[in-house]
Amino acid sequence: MRSLCEGPWVVGGNFNIIRYPAKRSNCPRINGAMTEFSECIDELELIDPLLFGGSYTWRRGEGHQTASRIDRFLYSSQWEEQFTFIKQSTMPKLGSDHNPILLTCGNLNFKKSYFKFENWWMRVEGFKEEVKLWWQSFVITGTQSFVLAEKLKLLKGKMKEWSKNNRNNCKAQKEEIMEELAKWEAVQEQRVLTEEEIQQKNKFGYHL
Structure with missing residues (x-):
């Protein structure tokens, strides 16, 4: 997919994987899948921004016994250069186990409304x-x-x-x-x- 993209680009969604043990409840150590995911991000030269508003984006059960950060936005350095302000933050859940993730990128000037x-x-x-x-x-x-x-x-x-x-x-x-x-x-x-x-x-x- 990256080979088909030219210029600034961003990808977001549920990747169903975390990068570090601290991003999942009761996760004692890093595993191969985490390492592979981080290597993929580095290979594509993507930026993984900080998440504001909470530590996790997915929770299971009424008591939230299981929780992890599996949703995120990733963007290229060209994308970062395109905007003056970029912030990734969680929003309240609305009937889903996942928190919606909002990526704000500052003011955009559209040529045509x-x-x-x-x-x-x-x-x-x-x-x-x-x-x-x-x-x-x-x-x-x-x-x-x-x-x-x-x-x-x-x-x-x-x-x-x-x-x-x-x-x-x-x-x-x-x-x-x-x-x-x-x-x-x-x-x-x-x-x-x-x-x-x-x-x-x-x-x-x-x-x-």
């Missing part, structure tokens, strides 16, 4: 009705394909404007929920949560 449909739009009351009203309000004449294309352009503009006006409220709510989940994650690093505490934590996850 692109349209992206946000999942949170569907959770805002009245959004579907707004879309229907917008679509019906567009008056375009021409062939069917032309009418469809033009109405989609107008709809995209309406959605962007609506998103800009509603983003702050949703962003504040999401940040509040993520802060609460992070607090529970910190407690769970120290001890096993009670059934009542697990239910309280799960309630926040349902709102994302």
Whole structure:
């Protein structure tokens, strides 16, 4: 795969292997698989950045008897030179045994903006009705394909404007929920949560 890549590149995911014994609970020593993984990273000249937000990215069982750091981002030196700030950090788990991993790389300057449909739009009351009203309000004449294309352009503009006006409220709510989940994650690093505490934590996850 590396031979097919030119310029800066980054790879991330669940590698299902750790590099050092300290990155797995109850792991007394380094083994051959760990050594091979580290050698592969060195051979490809990849950078394995520090992980902020926790020691592990995967846990099993309610009491987290087994835990390890098997998820990570790796990037080339060219990638590091491309950005002024790179940070890898964990995020609260949302129904999975794995913590999502976030790689921030500073400010990016896109030559051309692109349209992206946000999942949170569907959770805002009245959004579907707004879309229907917008679509019906567009008056375009021409062939069917032309009418469809033009109405989609107008709809995209309406959605962007609506998103800009509603983003702050949703962003504040999401940040509040993520802060609460992070607090529970910190407690769970120290001890096993009670059934009542697990239910309280799960309630926040349902709102994302």
